[in-house]
Amino acid sequence: MTVNHASTLSVDYFIRYLELVMNARQFSLKEASQYMTEQFFRGNPNLYGENTALHFKKAIEQIEKKGY
Structure with missing residues (x-):
């Protein structure tokens, strides 16, 4: 998967x-x-910036709320 280093995921x-x-x-x-x-x-x-790292953490939290 290609990741654009200039954008926030x-x-x-x-x-x-x-x-x-x-x-x-x-x-x-x-x-x-x-x-x-x-x-x-x-x-x-x-690696891809602080905002991307924050979004990764938020995604984990949202999945946890789903009960995984």
Whole structure:
């Protein structure tokens, strides 16, 4: 997946991405968020900027509210 470094990725983007990882790999939300931190962000949640990192955290919170 190509990521444009000049834009901020949305909460919805991360919700869909996390749900995809959870379904495809049969991961829990915690496992999926760890996987994305290591693979997508290459271990640095601020790799694509502070706003993108914040949106990633908000996506995790919203998924948690759904009961995952």
